[in-house]
Amino acid sequence: MITIQLNEQTLKIDKNIKISELLQQENFPQLGIAVAINQQIISKSNWDMQHLHDGDNILIIQATQGG
Template sequence: MEITVNQQTYEVTDVCNVQQMLAIVFDAQPKGIAVAINQAIIPRANWDNQILSPNDQIVIIKATQGG
């Protein structure tokens, strides 16, 4: 199935959760990120249980340090 992550299209399996999607998008498990699906934040505790749907719009935000 096709999903959009940060305005880029990815092909994932028909049954794919957030954790699996992150493994496809990133080579290693990223730290300090937040995930939103269709403008709803998904708590990290739910990443294993949150199944993606075709055409989901996913935004990944990475925390940065600065000042």
């Protein structure tokens, strides 16, 4: 297990988890979101390859429509 920060919440997760797996596990949609790890945006094409590490700070932002 490793400890990460997900949108300012402490979370313990499996050691070998990838971004795409974290999104599914935490019920985030796959569309209309942006993911940053340690203040660096991660391209959606890399979500299936990018492993998370102990102490990572993940920010997930969901696009919204407004007027």
